[in-house]
Amino acid sequence: MKVQCVLCDVLHELEDNALQAKRLRNRRIHMYLCPECYERIDNNTKKRHATGSFRLYDPKEKKRDLI
Numbered sequence: 384m385k386v387q388c389v390l391c392d393v394l395h396e397l398e399d400n401a402l403q404a405k406r407l408r409n410r411r412i413h414m415y416l417c418p419e420c421y422e423r424i425d426n427n428t429k430k431r432h433a434t435g436s437f438r439l440y441d442p443k444e445k446k447r448d449l450i
């Protein structure tokens with residue numbers, strides 16, 4: 384089946400028995416991310432986590448306790 388990436392509009396061919404193709408058919412949502420866009424989003428998410436907006440614990444606090 385043919386799928387179109389929602390971000391870069393590039394058409395990709397998915398094997399009909401591929402897990403991703405089955406999921407897309409079952410949900411009837413044609414939301415597909417090509418591997419390149421998927422990776423880009425994945426990296427951005429990790430970067431956002433690294434900037435500290437999702438700081439769960441402060442490493443400096445921990446160090447102070449040890450000293």
Ligand SMILES: [Zn+2]
Nearest residue numbers: 388391417420
């Ligand atoms: Zn894409």
